[in-house]
Amino acid sequence: MVVGGGPGGYVAAIRAAQLGFKTALVEKQHLGGVCLNWGCIPTKALLRGADIAHTLKEAERFGFTFDNLSFDIKKLVQHSRSVAGKLTQGVAYLMQKNGVTVIDGTASLADKCLLDVDHNGTITQYRATHIILATGARARNLPSIKIDGDSVWGAREAMTPTALPRTLLVIGAGAIGVEFASLYNDLGTDVTLVEVENRITPAEDSDISALAEKAFKQRGIKVLTNSIVQSLDNSGANTVALISGSEGQQHLEFDQVILAVGITGNIENMGLERLNVASQRGFLQTDGFGKTNLAGLYAIGDVAGPPWLAHKASHEAVICVEKIAGVEGVKPLNKDQIPGCTYCRPQIASVGLTEAQAKAAGHSIRVGRFNLNANGKALAINEAEGLVKTVFDEHSGELLGAHMIGPEVTEQIQGFGIAQQLEATEHELAQSIFAHPTVSESMHEAVLDSLGIALHQ
């Protein structure tokens, strides 16, 4: 049995059914989970709106002028919700097609291999030899600042606004924070982005962070790094934030605040403490195949710890189920091969180790860089702001990491991902022919640069 209908849970259910398991999936609210309903997909629908806003601003350069331009954010939100709705139905269809029984309700573990499912107060007990928890995670609060759905939004409220705030404070410059900062800035809001670390997107390579910060500042986003929001005062019409940073403390006023300081696993009220299921910092502990310390219990996706990505959850789902079924050749999750994508403008995509991480891990490395302002296609579409950076192990030629910022890099990163999976070295990549004119030629050039033979810079 699978608990949770997100990209971890529903994929686990499908794979299990394919392998011949009698499979049921318990979901308390929406099939598709956060990803389809309140995460990846609806935000991408909104960000498409932001893209259009940006394109319209640039239109004059391409010869278009127009007036009477108007924007109704309600319509954009409506589009976003309808996409989410469609995909949820799609998941329901997939469940039906694969013969997965979907059970409505909230599950908790009554004992080993025993689930209580509460549906509107009626509890039904189910027995299953193998139970996979894919209960996901939710936005984390700070001790002093909590999401209230009113003046302080979490991601969920931030993607269903009824009006556009004039001024916006985004706390946290991880993937979620920068996406909302980018979105609202494109739609015309005055955005301030606060990050406690010394750079935005601190999980990315520092070169990428630097370029993203430069791009954000050019767009008029106020970026405050090394800064902490000490407190929020909601007593007046607006929210007053006390922000302390390297330049001392300052009071700033905002219409709206978005809190995006990470997430915490949904592990409470499921009977896990009573059965001594091991957890650490709010997430369940598992082996490389999702197995917990409790017999017959597995955990995948966000609830099993970082990185909190839908595709990581789906991959864990497959390897977890295949491991149980004894499929030959299943490999444990390799966290260095999970691509990460951030859909701010310009987009950020990466896989593997950053330069700093590679050095810290003791590799002697060979780094290649290629700037998009020397890429014909990027110039042609007027989005020549960006960088491709590759990190190779000097001895083995292994692609340790690849980091990209620029237009549609999220669609390109899997090229490096495949190379990594096949253990291609810089030579195989250098010998591959990249089509012209594409933005992805920069991937090739970055590899060539790592060999000192870049052709176009």
Next chain:
Amino acid sequence: MTTEIKPINMPKWGMEMSEGDINAWYFAVGDKVNAGDDLVDIETSKIINTVTASSSGILRAIIGAQGETHAVGALLGVIASAETSDADIETFIALHTNAAPKSEPEAAPEVVLTEAAPAPIAAPQVSSSASKLAEGQDDSLVAASPVARRLAAEYAVNLNNITGTGRHGRVSKGDLEAAVVAAGGRLIGNTSNTKGSGVAQYGDDSHVKATPVARRLATQLGINLLECRVSGDRGRVCKADVDAVAALKQIPLAQTDSRATAGTGNTAVESQSISGMRKTIAARLQSSKQTAPHFRVHIDAEIDALLEVREQINHSNSDAKVSVNDFIVKACASALMKVPALNVQFDGEQLSYFSNADISVAVAIDDGLITPIVTGANHKGLADISNTIRDLATRAKLGRLKPDEFQGGSFCISNLGMYGIKQFDAIINPPQGAILAVGTGEQRPVVKDGTLAVATVMSLCLSSDHRIIDGAVAAQFMSVLKGYLEQPATMLG
């Protein structure tokens, strides 16, 4: 495509199997074979099992004759359509064995089973017909591209035999294919590609001297005359030369009957495999019941203490969910160590005693029954036994057990307690000597020291093969088993 030639290869049943003896063919050359039919019985050091046909067609050749020993993967026979030419079959055999194509393999009975030697010391005689490229040590350390490695598996080529031209000597797809061609092999690929490609590849062949028939045939088959050998009179390419190239490229010479694979084939594959298992169950159990004189001994065990220990273990140990059945496996393993006369296999002539208790556990699956084995149960703790059985039972139900996980075993347990069955008899799982049938644990009135009391009682019934197991031995085993179940702590000693 009806022109496809399907090899019958020596299977690999389990990690240790390196070769097998051909026990008996169910068909003769020229017989029609349906997918799923039993083809040939293979005997290994451990088991005799049947290879079934993966596709329908005519059994065109038998390379592995009865009594011969062949290495795993070796070509044993060929199935193809009636229309496939003999030349094609011979080329195929030649490619897959590197032996002379016209060796009339079925007429080579010199190696007939000389003695019914007990299997464990099977002669390490590798089939002379194994492909040269296939020979060699484990090649998993050879540097090769993923594509080359996959193709090597398909061509049954050992990568040690290929010279890599990639960087650091890595074997590429090109290296592999060159070696296959050099060894006289034919590249796997879709044949439609080869059709009509001759002209482009070899250039204009209008100046080549050829017989009119050869020229017309070559045009029809898309073969370039420059590809052909010249063996006709006056230096001309003749029909036979074109035929030879066509055979090499697997281009069908005659129009084939497209109906042959349609219809019956598809659904039959599924139902055949199910009935195959049913057939095996039927044959084995009937033979067991007929040949082994079963006798049964019953005993009741009180399991209240066991249930309490189980509760304690499950409460304190999150890594295990120990069932009553897991206790029974453990108790049987311990009892078999005490009464080794029951830990045996008997094939009608030879009685084998085992030092470890490899306990088969009957698992009901959708289309029958299978008995995965807890190997060395005497060395395993309860949690280990429990997790092993959970894994085996899960994979048994998915049909994903490996043969060596369910073939063999020195003792069997069949438990129908979960259905509320009080007591039943089981049929011995040959070549084992005994099987334990386990009923449900239920509260029953018992008399203790002259007064009536309530206890949780479980009925056990042991069926033994009286040819090799005497009544007293069975009784002794059951009394030891009862002791372990009623006082689980004694299993620790």
